[in-house]
Amino acid sequence: MPDYKEMYFQLAAKVANAVDILVEAQQQGEADYSKEERPVILLTDSRSDEKGSDQDDDQL
Template identity: 50%
Template sequence: MPDYKEMYYTLFRASEKAVNILLEAQQSCEEMYLDSPRPGLLLSPPAEEDE
C-alpha cells in the first residue's frame, strides 16, 4: 500500500521550495527596479483653450 503521508509531505516540501524560489525572484526584481535610474519628468505646455 502506498505511503500517502510520505507522498503528501514530499509534495508539500516541493511546493514550499517552489513558492520560496518565486518569492526570492520577485524580491530580486523589486530590488533591481528600485536600484535602477529614474527617468526624467517631461512636462508639456498646457493646451490652448479656444474661446
Template identity: 50%
Template sequence: MLDYKKMYFQLAAKVTDAMDILLKALQEGESEFMNEEPFPGFKVITIKDENRDPE
C-alpha cells in the same frame, strides 16, 4: 502499500520550496528595478478621464 501521507507531505514541502524560490526572485527583481536610475527623458503624465463624473 504506498504511504500517501508521506508522499503528500513531500510534495507540499517541494511546492513550498518552489514558492520560496519564486518569491525570492521576485523580490530581487523588484529591488533591482527600484535601485536603477530612471530612464532619461522619462516622465509621468496624467490622463483626464472625460467619462468620469466630477466630484
C-alpha cells in the same frame, strides 16, 4: 502499498520551497528595478508657448 501521507507531505514541502524561490526572485527583481536610474520626464503645457493659445483654451 505506497505511503500516500508521506508522499503528500514531501510534495507539500517541495511546493513550499518552490514558492519561496519564486517570491525571493520577485523581490530581487523589484529591488534591482528600483535601483535602476530612470530618466526624468517633465510634462509641460505646450499650448502656452504657441500663438493663439487663448483660442485653444476657449475650445476646451
